[in-house]
Amino acid sequence: MTPNYESWSKEELIARLKELETKKHTKLTRSPTFKKPFHLSSHPKRKIAIKFCYSGWEYNGLAYQNGPTPLPTVEDVLLVDATGGLDGCGWERCGRTDRGVSAAGQVVSLWVRSALPTETASKVASSSDEEDLSTEDTPQNTSLQPSTKHELRYVSILNRVLPPTIRVLAWSPISPDFSARFNCKHRHYKYFFTSHGLDVSLMQSAANHLIGEHDFRNLCKLDPGKQITNFHRCVMHAQINPVSPESDSGGRVYVFDLVGSAFLYHQVRHIMAVLFMVGTGLEQPSIVSALMNVFQAESNTLPEPHLPLVDRKPEYQMADALPLMLWDCAYADSDVTWQSDGNNAEKGTGSDLYHLLHSIHQRSVIHTVLDEHFFAAATQYHSPPPQYFPFSQTGLTPHTLPHSNLGREPVLGVPLGAGTYKRGAKYTPLLERKRLDHVDVANERWRIGRGSKYNKQKTPDDGIE
Template sequence: MSEPKPKTKKEFSWDQYHERQIALRIAYIGWNLKGFVLQNDTNETVEYHIFEALKRAKLIRNENECNYSLCGRTDAGVSGVGNVISVRVRSVCPTGLGSIPREGAKVQKEEMNYAQILNGILPPSIRVTGVAYVKPDFNARFDCATRGYRYFFHKFDKNIDLMKEAAEHLLGEHDYRAFCKFSPDSTKHCVRKIYKCEFGDAGGGVWYFEIVGSGFIWHQIRCIASILFAVGNGFEKPSITKELLNTAKYPGRPNYPIADPEPLVFWNAGYENIDWKIDEAVEKKMKTNFALQLIDAEMRAAVLRCFIDGDLQPPAAKKWCPVENLDQCKSVEAILAEYEREKGHKPVDAGDE
């Protein structure tokens, strides 16, 4: 009796499917990640895990042929609630916004549930929280009108009113060179516009400030946080923020310490005419995933409180040297001139915080 022939695996054919341009709203806990964008020396980035999930689900062929774009290039340790990417994916429903039909391809009445598919593959620290169909030429970065961040902190003895006064000077369009780490590889100038800088009580002695702008420069939010905390702790006057916007006095950033990345969260990205959707069951499962991690964190916090005798006390304030006494980094103009001499071309804007 002859043995049954082994089943041959049917080869996947991309020609049987349509394509669709979509936007994905991404939430991620960044504390153990090395940033959002792909890196050569580590796989622990948000982009790596997203691309791996997209390829494993056969939603894209590879990361170089999917019309990919990203809104916020967040650093190592920074988290996100509402960061956005756009990508061209495999589709089974050749109708509606973003659809790119292919003649002879499969047709189904309903589109694939992209959030459900990806969330079933992604690690627990990363989740798709919204899907939107977008025009084929949509760009997550260039079509973004506003970006918002929140920076969380323990209030302790900080004077919130003084911090609010200092924050008001930052509103409007300014050259924020004294509030960033300038890199000619990623930007050619430091002019940005801030629409909002407000404070809120997150409970349990934790506060946050929320800042919304047209875009932000590398480390801009963390630099602003550092200066605002110095004001709140009484080390600087609220007028320091206005003084630091004077590019004649501060052509380069003074060498003050930058605030830590872990309390920073990419809060939202604002777009016109974008309709975010997610299946109710998928959303419930996603929230349960993060709730379980919150429960674990609260248990760990409860254990840590066992080692504290009495109420939580503020740590000793870090030494702070007045900004006016600090050395300054090279001016933006000097860095740009040096860059052009070495590279032979002018830089272009490549990303945010």
């Protein structure tokens, strides 16, 4: 029964508060339940590859960071062995993704506990300094104890302890010398956008110039800290395809499929920013070839011999991260054999992987419908602004844009993806903009400055975005 505190004196209330504080402190200082530590050295192990997806907008990128970040990184959540860390389990990622970028087919390789004898799972010589490579909570969950007949259900086990925004899709047995990064044959990125204000045919014409091996230093973010000197990358496929029918409000949804052996830092988002400029009509498709013409000696080998030399990157803003997805990391069939938990996977209403992702998708569809109705309600009272883009359909140019009734210059909104825009009253062509320092100059300045504090230079990741 709750006491009638209103009738208590000040001294009685103070005494009661002290009593409650004492009880609270006693509960907090109780000794935690002892859990027997888990050591991988006393269990069989094997090396596996894991394919997983994650919602980029929930995380501060994929890679683990030493310092604090506004949001957790994906590897912060996946890293479950604080003692061994990423190095302790031989962790290798196929490619980094930046903050806001999602993945549907990211791949990592690592050593894990196995239910099979070591010589059966993988013929690996045990080292003398093995680290604890277990998955968090696995040792304490008696239902996950190894079976002598079947391998551990890696997909189910990991998805049980991971948040819904990270889902393990499949795993594969791999050889001890397999590397998720270096064994990758190619990486496939997708960037989704709407055709509102864009001429998609012009964007495709520009994308065609990307095919082949080129120097992409003007189509990526330059990071002197990585000391990159080779900006040549090979693009195998660059195609824009529709993914939805035309709508009355936002145009048609398209996807830009870009496949390459490896990518530079923010390369896909820089390419998309330039494609958006081409789609509006502010730049010609040949701008892509111009930005890749970084050496005078190479100009005569390009299809368009009169391209200007662009040996330093012009300043421009890259496209938004939200629509970008690492769709797939491809490997030789002899390297990986992707598999799920098969018939041993737990089934239940809404509990398995398929039902969970289907449920998330259904909620997203409903959110889209709601947003469409919000927009429809607003259009009853607010007229759309003048449509200037694409110039190929409006017949306008940067010099023939109409002024307002008050004589003001029009404000141009150059698309950056995901409904974001770079707004300004005047557009400066890319090749007339201020240029950044030459790569060699920026690298040398870093090397004799901040870089002199480091004994070991950073090495770039393949597949960075």
